[in-house]
Amino acid sequence: MFVAFRVESDKSILLEYANKVAGENKHTNAKVLKEKVFKYQKIYHLNDEYYINALDTVLNARQLCLSPDMIVVAETISNVSRAPLASDQELEKLFMFLASKLTTLCSRYSLVEQIIDQGKEKFSSAERQARIRTLRNTLSFMKASSARVDLSEVGGSPNAGKITNGFLTNDLSNVEFADVSVTGLFERRYTLGL
Numbered sequence: 767m768f769v770a771f772r773v774e775s776d777k778s779i780l781l782e783y784a785n786k787v788a789g790e791n792k793h794t795n796a797k798v799l800k801e802k803v804f805k806y807q808k809i810y811h812l813n814d815e816y817y818i819n820a821l822d823t824v825l826n827a828r829q830l831c832l833s834p835d836m837i838v839v840a841e842t843i844s845n846v847s848r849a850p851l852a853s854d855q856e857l858e859k860l861f862m863f864l865a866s867k868l869t870t871l872c873s874r875y876s877l878v879e880q881i882i883d884q885g886k887e888k889f890s891s892a893e894r895q896a897r898i899r900t901l902r903n904t905l906s907f908m909k910a911s912s913a914r915v916d917l918s919e920v921g922g923s924p925n926a927g928k929i930t931n932g933f934l935t936n937d938l939s940n941v942e943f944a945d946v947s948v949t950g951l952f953e954r955r956y957t958l959g960l
Contacts, residue, residue, distance in 0.1 A: 806818070806819055806825075807819075807943060808827055808943075808944040808945075808946055808953075809934070809941055809942060809943055809944060810941070810942040810944060810955065811933075811934060811937070811940055811941050811942075812873070812940055813873065814826075814828075814872050814873055814874065815827035815828050816872075816929075816934075817910070818931055818934070822930055822931055823913045823928065823929070823930065823931075824874075824929040824930065824931050824934070825910040825913060825929075826871050826872040826875070826908070826910050826929075827910070828871045828872065829909075830867065830871060830905075830908045830909045832863070833863070835859075836859070836860055836863050839852055839856045839857070839859070839860045840860065840901075840905055842856075843857070843860075843898050843901055843902060844902065844905070849898050852898075854894070857894075857897050857898070857901060858889075858890060860901055861882075861886075861889055861897070861900070861901060861904075862886075864882070864901070864904050864905070864908060865879060865882045865883060865886075867908070868882070868908070871908060872929075874929050874933070875927065877926070877927070878907075878915060878917070878922075878926050878927040881917050881920065881921065881922035881923075881926060882904070882917065882920060882922075884920075884921065885917065885919075885920025885921045885922060886920075888919070888920045888921050889919070889920050892919050892920070896919045897919070899916075899919060900916075900917070900919045900920060903915050903916045903917075904917075907927055913927075913928050913929070914926060914927050914928040915927045938958055939957075941957065941958070942955045942956065942957055943955065943956055943957070943958070
């Protein structure tokens with residue numbers, strides 16, 4: 767809190783810090799592009815919506831929408847005591863449904879989509895608990911509860927899908943910041959003017 771208060775009360779402190787870091791990294795012309803970034807700052811880049819955070823992680827900001835029958839299956843497998851009630855056909859159908867939605871949510875999920883597409887046979891032949899774990903992990907990832915997804919059960923990485931902010935810093939001209947009201951009804955978008 768003390769640092770935040772000092773920065774808020776004296777804007778030159780932030781510029782001094784930026785110059786110090788720039789000097790340590792042998793950069794010149796340090797400039798503070800945005801004085802305040804929220805814990806989860808909403809941004810738009812090309813046709814995608816993201817939240818960026820202080821951990822150098824970028825999360826998808828689009829909401830995952832499931833069909834009514836898929837909601838029932840997702841709720842069933844999310845509850846440990848009810849997970850055995852989901853049929854093998856329902857698990858398979860949910861897996862295929864999630865695979866079809868990945869790049870609709872975020873174009874940067876194309877690699878995860880490829881892994882899932884290539885792992886369909888492995889998913890079908892995996893033991894039941896492994897399939898349920900994969901579905902839980904994928905659901906958690908797609909609703910932005912986690913920054914990566916464990917796809918080891920279908921032949922992928924246990925840390926697949928992590929999006930870092932490198933693609934944003936390399937293309938700032940296509941980045942729009944958005945300040946969103948608490949209700950989500952109002953939004954103010956702006957660019958950094960680079």
